[in-house]
Amino acid sequence: MNAAVPTNAHALIVDDESDIRELLEITLSRMGITTVAADSLATAQRLFDAQTFDLCLTDMRLPDGEGIELVRHINDRAPNCPVAVITAYGSAESAVASLKAGAFDFVSKPVDVARLRSLVDQALKLAGLDHDAPPHPSLDTSPRLVGQTQAMADLRHTIGKLSRSQAPVYITGESGTGKELVARMIHAEGPRENGAFVPVNCGAIPDALMETEFFGYIRGAFTGALRDTPGLFARADGGTLFLDEIADMPLAMQVKLLRAIQERSIRPVGATMETPVDVRIVSASHRDLSVEVARGRFREDLYYRLNVIELKVPPLRDRADDIPALAERILAGLQRKMRLNRAPRLSRDAMTALKNYDFPGNIRELENILERAVTLAESHVIERDYLRLYSPLAQAAVDHPSEYGPVDGFDESTDLESQLEAIERERIQSALEACRYNKTKAAQRLGITFRALRYRLAKLGMD
Structure with a gap:
């Protein structure tokens, strides 16, 4: 059932085919929307300038111009008015072009009425006319970015604009910068906020399970398929599907993903019919997809389908003034987590050290540094020494000692931090063996808390 629509909604319909105009007018009038129709670009521009509209549906090809011209015309004069473009069947290039020009969404010919009604519902939510919709989530529960630097202000502004569109968004940025948080904000601030946000790490799914994970399967499709099971697309229907680390998706699955995005339908494994889905795609990767395309590891057509709008998340080193606010929020979270x-709070010297640190691991590294410091600190004040900041090379030597020479027999070229880490690893291993891997007894033997031992085990890859 579609959301209730107020009777004062006003729509402009633009198409030179009378039967299409009639279909659109009948569908919208049954939804309680007043419509005005035009059969040319010039007439549509004149009507829009003379009246106030809450949304517009326009054909891509008009007798005296292109629908994209009308999209730009409306965006310049009334950027809060959503515009949806009607494209020819299978015209993916036209659909992408309209979204890049600022269209809210698109629908293909022949027009599917159910899809059209869903699109109109979302457009009216953007226009603030869906009075029956639940209130927007409060700032206490909705995702939000921390920081007041110009980089963060620009990012928030861009997210606000992107949330009003249904265009696929490709988020770039280094690992640990918060790409999933940005994706959640795009979802939460748009008309799909009440739908599901379904995140998936494309590199974490085995190749053999890709198709069933994304598209689901029906009972009896294969041995062990005892019931119909929805996939990620079905779970995200009406909401947003976030494809993290999209560069890791195998080529064979890229073909199927491209079809699902273009046709807006999926075929569960074992099914004979396709099922329509209404999903917005947001993807992300820390790798450069254009380089992956050039190397033949990523399909060019899928790249252009996903990269309709690109959004770059800045690294933490480019917004060092946000570190105090980020640290305060992380420490507050650790207080709740550790009860x-x-x-906990940082000393002035510790805060200065953090602001001067390069943070190759970005916000995720800041979180790890502070959790380690809180675990090791003897009081609620975290001094600089507890941060244990060191270079990425030193961390690599700790995590992969076999690649950097033997643990025993250090030479002068081995840094002190690596030596200390290796000694710590050896002491912990000896204590665990002596206590038959009873972690509680091993912690007592080492003279540290169980929590501190658990943290060290995870950090050293010994858990």
Whole structure:
């Protein structure tokens, strides 16, 4: 059932084919929307300038111009008015071009009425006319970016604009910068906020399970398929599917993903019919997809389908002034997570050290550094020494000691931090063996808390 629509909604319909105009007018009038129709670009521009509209549906090809011209005309004069473009069947290039020009969404001919009604519902939510919709989530529960630097202000502004569109968004940025948080904000601030946000790490799914994970399967499709099982697309129907690390998707699956995006339908494994889905695609990768395309590891047609709008998330080193606010929020979260009586805080020297650090791992590294510091600190005040900041090379030597020479027999070229880490690894291993891998007893033997031992095990890859 479609969301209730107020009777004062006003739509402009533009198409030179009378039967299409009639279909659109009948469909919208049954939804309680007043319509005005035009059969040319010039007439549509004149009508729009003379009246106020809440949404517009326009054909891509008009007798005296292109629908994209009308999209730009409306965006210049009334950027809050959603415009949807009607494209020819299978015209993926036209659809992408309209989205790049600022169209809210598109629908292909022959027009599917159910798809059209869903599109109109979302457009009216953007226009603020869906009075029956639940209120927007409060700032306490919705995702939000921390920081007041210009980079963050620009990012928030761009997210606000992108949330009003249904165009696929490709988020770029280094690992740990918060690409999934940005994707969640795009979802939460748009008309799909009440739908599901379904994140998936494309590199974490085995190749053999890709198709069933994305498209689901029906009962009896294969041995062990005891019931119909929806895939990621079905779970995200009406919402957003976030494809993280999209560069890791195998080529064979890229073909099927491209078809699902273009046709807006999926075929579960074992099914004979396709099922329509209404999903917005947001993807991300820390690798450069254009380079992957040039190397033949990523399909060019899928790249252009996903990369309709590109959004870059800045690294933490480019917004060092945001570190105090980020650290405060992370420490507050650690207080709740660790059930501490007092909120941990950084000394002035420790804060200066963080602001001067390069953070190759970005916000994720900041989170790890602070969690380690809180675990090791003797009081609620975290001093600089507890941060244990060191170079990426030193961390690599700790995590992969076999690649950087033997643990025993250090030479002068081995840094002190690596030596200390290797000694710590050896002491922990000896304690675990002596206690038959009872972690509680091993912690007592080492003279540290169980929590501190658990943290060290995870950091050293010994868990």
